[in-house]
Amino acid sequence: NAGVTQTPKFQVLKTGQSMTLQCAQDMNHNSMYWYRQDPGMGLRLIYYSASEGTTDKGEVPNGYNVSRLNKREFSLRLESAAPSQTSVYFCASRALGIRQFFGPGTRLTVL
Amino acid sequence: KNEVEQSPQNLTAQEGEFITINCSYSVGISALHWLQQHPGGGIVSLFMLSSGKKKHGRLIATINIQEKHSSLHITASHPRDSAVYICAVKAGGGADGLTFGKGTHLIIQP
Numbered sequence: 001n002a003g004v005t006q007t008p009k010f011q012v013l014k015t016g017q018s019m020t021l022q023c024a025q026d027m028n029h030n031s032m033y034w035y036r037q038d039p040g041m042g043l044r045l046i047y048y049s050a051s052e053g054t055t056d057k058g059e060v061p062n063g064y065n066v067s068r069l070n071k072r073e074f075s076l077r078l079e080s081a082a083p084s085q086t087s088v089y090f091c092a093s094r095a096l097g098i099r100q101f102f103g104p105g106t107r108l109t110v111l
Numbered sequence: 112k113n114e115v116e117q118s119p120q121n122l123t124a125q126e127g128e129f130i131t132i133n134c135s136y137s138v139g140i141s142a143l144h145w146l147q148q149h150p151g152g153g154i155v156s157l158f159m160l161s162s163g164k165k166k167h168g169r170l171i172a173t174i175n176i177q178e179k180h181s182s183l184h185i186t187a188s189h190p191r192d193s194a195v196y197i198c199a200v201k202a203g204g205g206a207d208g209l210t211f212g213k214g215t216h217l218i219i220q221p
Contacts, residue, residue, distance in 0.1 A: 033208055042115075043197070045208035058208050059112075090154060099144060099156035100209070107152075 002026055004103035006091050012109045013081045021076040021106050023091030029101070031094050032074035033058075034066060036087040037105075043090065049074055081110045113138040117198050117212035125220055130185040132215045134198030137179065144209060145172050145183050146197040154197075157183075188219045 007022045025032065034046040045058030049068040063085060065077045074093075078085055091103040114137040124130055134143070145157045158165050158172040160181075165172050169188075174181040185192055195216050199209040 031207060040213065042213040043199070043209075043211040045210075048208045050207055056207070059210075088152065092154075099159040101156065102146075102154040105152050105154075 004091055004093055004101050006089075006103035006106050008106060009104065010107050012111065013078075014111050015082060017081050018077070018079050019081065020078075021089055021091075021108075022073070023075065023103055024073045025091075025093040025101070026072065027093060027095070027101065028071065029093035029095045030071070031096075032068065033092040033094075033100070034064075034074070034076045035090045035092065036060065037090060038087050046076065046089075081108075083110045086110045113140065113200055113202060113210045115198055115200055115210055115212040117196075117215050119215060120213070121216045121218075123218045123220065124188055126189060128188050128219075130188050130192070130217065130219075132183045132196050132198075132217070134181045134183070134212055135179060136181075136198075136200045136210075138202065139176075139179075140200040140202060142201045143174055143181050144199040144201070145181075146199060148195040148197060148214070150194070157196075185217075190219045190221050193218050 004025045030051045033048045035043045037043045044060050047066040049055045052071045055066050067075045089106045092100040094100040116135045118133045142161045144159050148154045169186045171184040195214040197214045198212040
């Protein structure tokens with residue numbers, strides 16, 4: 001039981017490049033989330049998915065797209081990376097009524 | 112939008128001391144979470160509570176819904192408790208996801 005896994009752990013991009021952050025959970029959770037963490041800002045919600053086939057915007061969705069591929073996987077895509085998207089990205093999941101489980105994070109640098 | 116304020120921002124204490132971290136929020140919620148983030152970066156959820164008090168080992172979390180306030184207590188603190196402690200709230204109704212405080216940096220010195 002791996003919990004929540006994220007790939008890659010680290011990534012460096014040039015401005016304008018695209019990439020997809022992958023997240024998977026093996027706990028059969030319905031809800032999945034993408035957060036970003038910036039110094040002095042705390043964690044902020046980018047997108048979430050309450051169930052397979054549904055996605056909704058969070059607090060800071062601009063510049064990102066998501067796909068809930070199936071119940072296990074929830075990916076975050078940066079179509080044209082910008083330096084302002086340099087951050088640590090966390091994926092999380094939960095089932096109804098229980099606490100969230102977080103992945104180990106992806107540290108992204110956009111030059 | 113819910114505002115989540117934590118205090119103190121930084122706390123250094125000696126091993127064995129009783130630690131209290133506070134969290135206040137501005138709008139009614141359905142649940143409050145306490146999270147722990149170690150220097151390596153991983154985030155672990157410690158508690159989720161909507162009323163009263165919960166205890167797990169040396170950690171105790173309380174919430175006062177009327178006052179919109181929660182506290183996290185650590186008894187007999189130990190250097191391994193050194194971490195960032197983050198308060199997060201979930202709004203009521205259909206909104207999902209959490210709103211986070213900026214965290215309290217705790218250092219326990221031997």
